[in-house]
Structure formats: structure tokens, C-alpha cells
Amino acid sequence: MKKTHVLLFVSIFLFLSCNDDKNKKSEETMTENPLLSEWNTSFGVPPFDKIKSEDYLPAFREAVKIHKEEIDVIRNNKEEPTFINTVEALELSGEKLNRFTNVFFAVSSANTDDVLKEARKTIAPELTAHNDEIDLNTELFNRVKVVFKQKETLNLSPEEMRLLTETYKNYVRAGVNLEGQNKERLKEINKRISELSTTFGDNLLEETNAFELHVTDKKDLGNLSASLIAGAAEEAKKRGHDTGWSFTLQRPSINPFLQSSPNRDFREKLFQGYALRGDNNNENDNKAVLLEIANLRVERAKLIGFDTHADYVLADAMAENPKAVYEFMDKLWAAALKMAKNEQKALSDMMKKEGVTGEFRGSDWRYYVEKVREERYQFNEDETRPYFEFTAVREGVFMLANKLFGLTFKELKDLPKWHKDQQVFEVLEADGKHLGVIYMDFFARESKRGGAWMNALRQQSNVDGFETPIVTNNFNFPPPTKDTPSLLSFTEAQTLFHEFGHALHGLFSHVKYRSLSGTSVPRDFVEFPSQVMENWMSEPEVLALYAKHYQTGEVIPDAMIQKMNKANSFNEGFRTVEYMAAAYLDMNWHTLKEPNSKIDVRKFEKDFLKKMGLIDEILPRYRSNYFAHIFSGGYSSGYYSYLWSEVLDADTFNEFKKTGNIFDPVLAKKYRHMLSSGGSKSGMDLYKEFLGRVPEIDPLLKKKGFE
Numbered sequence: 001m002k003k004t005h006v007l008l009f010v011s012i013f014l015f016l017s018c019n020d021d022k023n024k025k026s027e028e029t030m031t032e033n034p035l036l037s038e039w040n041t042s043f044g045v046p047p048f049d050k051i052k053s054e055d056y057l058p059a060f061r062e063a064v065k066i067h068k069e070e071i072d073v074i075r076n077n078k079e080e081p082t083f084i085n086t087v088e089a090l091e092l093s094g095e096k097l098n099r100f101t102n103v104f105f106a107v108s109s110a111n112t113d114d115v116l117k118e119a120r121k122t123i124a125p126e127l128t129a130h131n132d133e134i135d136l137n138t139e140l141f142n143r144v145k146v147v148f149k150q151k152e153t154l155n156l157s158p159e160e161m162r163l164l165t166e167t168y169k170n171y172v173r174a175g176v177n178l179e180g181q182n183k184e185r186l187k188e189i190n191k192r193i194s195e196l197s198t199t200f201g202d203n204l205l206e207e208t209n210a211f212e213l214h215v216t217d218k219k220d221l222g223n224l225s226a227s228l229i230a231g232a233a234e235e236a237k238k239r240g241h242d243t244g245w246s247f248t249l250q251r252p253s254i255n256p257f258l259q260s261s262p263n264r265d266f267r268e269k270l271f272q273g274y275a276l277r278g279d280n281n282n283e284n285d286n287k288a289v290l291l292e293i294a295n296l297r298v299e300r301a302k303l304i305g306f307d308t309h310a311d312y313v314l315a316d317a318m319a320e321n322p323k324a325v326y327e328f329m330d331k332l333w334a335a336a337l338k339m340a341k342n343e344q345k346a347l348s349d350m351m352k353k354e355g356v357t358g359e360f361r362g363s364d365w366r367y368y369v370e371k372v373r374e375e376r377y378q379f380n381e382d383e384t385r386p387y388f389e390f391t392a393v394r395e396g397v398f399m400l401a402n403k404l405f406g407l408t409f410k411e412l413k414d415l416p417k418w419h420k421d422q423q424v425f426e427v428l429e430a431d432g433k434h435l436g437v438i439y440m441d442f443f444a445r446e447s448k449r450g451g452a453w454m455n456a457l458r459q460q461s462n463v464d465g466f467e468t469p470i471v472t473n474n475f476n477f478p479p480p481t482k483d484t485p486s487l488l489s490f491t492e493a494q495t496l497f498h499e500f501g502h503a504l505h506g507l508f509s510h511v512k513y514r515s516l517s518g519t520s521v522p523r524d525f526v527e528f529p530s531q532v533m534e535n536w537m538s539e540p541e542v543l544a545l546y547a548k549h550y551q552t553g554e555v556i557p558d559a560m561i562q563k564m565n566k567a568n569s570f571n572e573g574f575r576t577v578e579y580m581a582a583a584y585l586d587m588n589w590h591t592l593k594e595p596n597s598k599i600d601v602r603k604f605e606k607d608f609l610k611k612m613g614l615i616d617e618i619l620p621r622y623r624s625n626y627f628a629h630i631f632s633g634g635y636s637s638g639y640y641s642y643l644w645s646e647v648l649d650a651d652t653f654n655e656f657k658k659t660g661n662i663f664d665p666v667l668a669k670k671y672r673h674m675l676s677s678g679g680s681k682s683g684m685d686l687y688k689e690f691l692g693r694v695p696e697i698d699p700l701l702k703k704k705g706f707e
């Protein structure tokens with residue numbers, strides 16, 4: 001359920017608004033543009049030291065031009081369509097553009113500046129338009145169709161067959177088969193959804209920024225950490241106050257306040273402010289916007305030939321259909337809800353014990369969780385930081401990769417980087433053979449977006465020779481200070497293992513085609529290789545390898561680990577329930593069978609949650625009116641994916657445990673083999689090959705304490 005991802009560029013950029021062509025650069029310098037020239041660097045890494053921010057936009061335009069020419073050659077080919085001259089040719093086209101987008105989106109996410117920000121506004125919609133032009137091109141599709149119809153007679157390898165069927169399917173899913181009025185309507189729908197998604201996001205941002213809770217009495221801050229207090233004081237200044245502290249509806253601001261402030265009224269004000277974003281019946285209200293999106297999506301699904309939008313989306317996922325998603329979630333819901341109700345009892349008892357009268361409210365939840373944790377477990381997460389010095393954690397993840405797969409890591413100090421703080425490593429096989437390169441960028445800074453993520457600078461492929469992968473990991477860890485190194489919290493250390501799991505997925509790739517390599521897998525599979533790594537991270541055997549006090553070298557004491565695990569597992573019911581309520585809402589909005597503009601959005605949500613038995617003190621992690629993942633991001637009918645991936649990771653780690661050796665070499669080899677196939681087979685087929693059976697949910701139930 002962590003919110004760290006591999007970047008899903010395509011889905012993210014589908015939803016950006018259009019921008020005018022305002023930055024036409026001269027083309028005479030094109031031959032020298034380092035983004036377009038040959039890269040004569042070690043391992044062919046991008047020449048970051050030579051690339052200037054001003055180079056991106058002209059390189060993009062040129063790369064698109066080259067791709068269009070390549071597409072025209074395929075489209076206008078006078079020969080009969082074949083697998084090679086059409087399907088594979090499409091796959092291999094756009095090499096320069098792909099190389100460009102890899103570098104551009106990596107750098108503009110991790111080390112941006114004003115020029116890059118502007119370029120991104122221009123490039124994102126132009127790239128979407130360029131891709132649409134290819135995906136809705138009837139002549140190209142007709143050629144693909146000819147090949148597809150002969151597929152049984154072509155003697156294709158399994159991977160070539162996969163490329164052919166995926167290519168064909170993508171065209172059909174884009175709606176290329178539609179004709180006349182229907183095709184026009186599809187284009188209208190796509191355009192309208194794209195506009196509405198932008199509006200939804202803009203409204204949400206307005207509502208989030210408009211809200212402020214200004215605190216003037218220091219005792220209302222409770223035990224907030226010094227850095228958060230300093231941040232709130234800065235926010236107050238920014239908002240024109242001479243003194244005091246301002247809290248906003250951004251998660252890093254609201255959550256610590258709800259956990260720390262003893263002022264019930266303030267907590268309630270902040271909590272309600274958060275819950276009502278986009279639902280205030282003002283000009284930024286999102287209810288009509290999201291209803292129109294949901295209605296347009298079902299209309300589009302039906303045009304293309306599916307019953308509902310969820311059927312359309314899930315046909316491409318490991319779960320395959322809405323029924324499977326509901327059945328899977330229903331298995332967890334009752335147990336999670338029961339656990340959450342028990343937690344609520346403990347919390348309201350604690351509140352009474354403190355002498356606070358009145359009903360226990362949703363806004364009290366996080367505050368009393370901390371109180372219960374303190375009383376029951378005497379645990380404070382900050383105690384663990386000295387044991388998770390960031391270099392030690394990095395070494396820990398490298399040692400784990402060595403124990404499981406025999407990999408070693410050699411730092412490459414002289415390679416060009418996008419920022420001086422980056423660390424670059426060559427990844428070597430047990431026999432010393434080169435596997436790939438990983439760029440790691442650890443610390444928070446202004447030029448980096450929030451969160452943690454992985455992406456590829458070069459995807460593995462093997463058409464004209466084997467191209468080894470180059471991947472990146474990006475984090476927002478606290479930078480070291482003059483006196484102390486960067487000390488991670490347990491959760492941050494977990495994030496390092498998580499992202500490294502995505503990196504391994506990219507590094508282990510061993511396929512022919514780029515579009516089927518590495519992390520190019522369905523959304524409900526992609527978090528599996530990352531989440532599974534978190535299991536090893538907290539095993540005593542693994543902690544002993546790396547979790548050592550940065551001053552004394554003492555290994556983290558068992559007693560502290562046990563205390564930590566117990567403290568972390570309290571509130572698991574709440575966490576699962578608030579997440580699942582949102583995942584159910586997502587599915588409900590996207591299993592509408594007909595457009596229906598009469599739906600009352602609030603009532604729709606409320607009736608459903610009541611039917612599920614959700615208690616009033618828990619809100620869905622996202623209410624419909626601010627559920628940006630599904631209404632302005634690429635996660636519609638996909639929010640369940642995190643939990644689905646958790647089933648796979650718990651099941652997999654349980655298999656390791658069953659062997660009696662969490663580094664079992666035989667199982668590790670099979671696991672690696674599964675990852676090496678990337679997206680060249682379906683997620684379920686990969687899993688069945690790996691363990692010889694379908695995934696089992698019991699290990700997850702056990703892990704969450706739901707049995």
C-alpha cells in the first residue's frame with residue numbers, strides 16, 4: 001500500500017492540458033544536440049555533463065519528426081504486410097524519441113529548473129498527440145490486422161506472438177476499429193475526459209491551497225517535531241502572518257498535526273477541510289466533473305465493445321475482470337473491518353481515560369493511535385534512525401541482492417550524472433559479467449519532485465545485439481548535515497528496498513523487445529517485485545547484515561525490532577479499511593453499466609459505504625470528490641492494484657520461509673527467471689510458472705493479522 005511507483009508516463013501525461021507552440025528553436029544547431037548524437041560514454045550512458053536544459057525541446061521536436069518519417073515508411077510500404085515490415089518495424093521505430101523521453105522525464109522529475117518545467121508543459125501534450133496519431137491511424141492498423149489474421153501460420157516465437165497480439169490489442173483498445181460518427185464521438189469523448197481530468201485536478205489544487213489553519217498558541221502544536229514546526233512557521237509567513245504556524249491540507253502537513261495536536265476543535269476543522277475538498281458547492285466543486293467523467297468512460301467502453309469501463313481497463317490486467325477484483329477484496333473486507341472496529345474501541349477508551357467527553361470522532365483517530373502506541377509499546381520511530389544510516393541501508397540492499405542472486409556492485413565515480421549527489425554503480429553477475437548500471441539519487445532538494453520512484457534510462461532489448469539496462473532509483477531522504485549523516489526512519493529504509501525491487505525488475509530483464517521488457521507489466525503486477533523486497537528488509541537475519549548503529553556499530557536490538565513490529569501493526573485494520581473503501585469506490589464508479597447524469601454523487605458514495613458497513617469514524621482514503629488517482633490520474637479501476645500486489649508478495653515471501661532459508665537459491669533463481677520475462681507473458685502465466693500454482697491470499701491474511 002505504499003505510494004511509491006515506477007513512473008507511468010503514458011498514463012500521467014494523457015491528462016495534461018494543451019499548450020501552444022511557443023518555443024520554436026532554430027534547427028541549425030541540431031547536429032550538435034547531445035540528446036540526438038551518438039553517446040560515446042562508458043556503457044552508453046546519457047552524457048549528462050553535455051546536455052543543457054535548453055537542448056530538450058529542440059531535441060524532442062526533431063525526434064518526433066524522425067519518428068513520423070519512420071512511421072510513414074511503414075505505412076506507405078508497397079509490399080504485403082509482414083511481421084517484420086509492420087509489427088516489428090513499429091516496435092523498432094522511434095528509437096531516438098524513446099531515448100529522449102527516458103532522459104527527459106528522469107531529469108525533469110529529479111533535477112528540474114524553470115526551462116525544464118516550461119519544456120514539460122509543451123512536450124507532454126505534444127507527445128500525447130503524437131502517440132494518438134499513431135494509435136488511431138487506420139492504415140497502420142489495417143497492416144497490423146493483415147498480419148494478425150495470419151498469426152497461426154507465421155511460425156512466430158512466443159515473444160513475437162506476444163508482441164503481435166499486444167500491438168493488435170492496443171489498436172483495438174484505442175478505438176481504431178470505429179468508423180464514421182462513432183469514431184468522431186470517441187475523439188470527442190477522449191478530448192472531453194482529458195479536459196475534465198485537468199479541471200478536476202485544478203479544482204482540487206485550488207481547494208487544497210485555499211484552506212489554512214492558523215495556530216497561535218504553541219501548546220496546540222503538541223509534540224510536533226522541530227522541523228515540522230519550522231515548516232509551519234514558514235508557511236504562516238508565506239501566508240502573511242507575522243507570527244504563529246499555518247497548517248494546510250497537504251498530507252505532510254495535515255497528518256502530523258492530526259497525530260500531535262491536543263486541540264480537538266482544530267483537528268476537526270482540519271479533518272473536515274480535507275474531507276470536503278471539491279464538495280463545497282462552490283466554483284471548485286468536483287461532483288459534476290467526476291460524474292461526467294464516469295459517464296463518458298462507460299459510454300466509451302461500450303463504443304469499443306466492453307460492458308463497463310472497469311471491464312475495459314481490467315481486460316489488460318492480471319485480475320482480468322471486475323468480478324475477480326470484487327471477489328478478492330471481499331475476502332479481506334470483513335476481517336479488516338472487524339479489526340478496525342476493535343482499534344476504534346481501544347482509541348475511544350483511551351480518550352475517555354484522558355477525561356475527554358463526547359463522541360469519539362474521525363478527527364480523533366490519528367491522535368489516539370499515537371497515544372495507544374506510546375502507552376502499549378513505548379515506541380517512538382525516531383529511536384530507530386541511528387540504525388538506518390543511509391549508506392548502511394544501501395549496503396544492506398546490495399548484500400541482499402548478493403545473497404539472493406550473487407550480484408555485486410562497483411561504484412563508477414567518473415560517469416556523467418545529472419546531479420553531483422548521485423551515486424552510480426555497475427551491477428555485476430556472480431561470474432563478473434556486466435548486468436547493467438544503476439543511478440541512485442538519495443536526497444531531497446528543491447529541484448526534485450516528492451516521493452520515491454524508479455525509471456529506466458535505457459530499457460533492455462535484444463534485437464540487433466543485447467542492450468543492457470540502465471535504471472535509476474530516486475528518493476527524498478533527509479540530506480546529511482555538518483554533524484550527522486543521513487539517518488533514515490524505518491519507513492524510509494523500507495522505501496529504499498522497495499524502489500530497489502523495481503530496479504531489479506528492470507535489471508533482470510532478458511527479452512527481445514523493448515516494449516515488453518522490465519517493468520512494462522500490468523499495473524496489478526508492477527508493485528509486486530518492489531513490495532516483496534520489504535519482507536526481507538525487516539527479517540532479523542537481514543537486519544543483522546546492515547542495521548548497525550552509525551556511531552557504535554551495534555546491531556539493532558531484537559527487543560527494539562519486536563517493539564517496532566508490534567507498534568507498526570497496531571492500526572493495520574484502519575489502514576486496510578480506509579484504503580479498501582477507496583478501492584471499492586473506484587470500482588463502483590467504473591462498473592456503471594449505462595451513463596446516468598441523474599446520479600447524486602454524495603448519495604451514491606454514502607449509500608455504498610453504508611451498505612459495506614463502514615463506520616462513520618473512518619473515511620475512504622480518498623472520497624470521490626478528491627480521488628485524483630482515478631479522476632485526474634491513470635489509476636481508474638486500478639486503485640486495488642497495491643493490495644493485489646501485496647497478495648503476490650506475501651505469498652512469494654511465504655514460499656521462501658517455507659524452505660527454511662529466506663535466501664533459498666533454487667527459489668531465488670525461479671523468482672529471477674520470472675522477473676526476466678518482463679511483460680513478454682501475462683502476469684498470471686508468469687506467476688503460475690514461478691510457483692506452479694495461482695497466488696494464494698492466506699499469507700497476506702496472516703501477515704495482516706486477519707486470521
Ligand SMILES: [Zn+2]
Pocket residue numbers: 004005006498502527530
Ligand atoms: Zn513501487
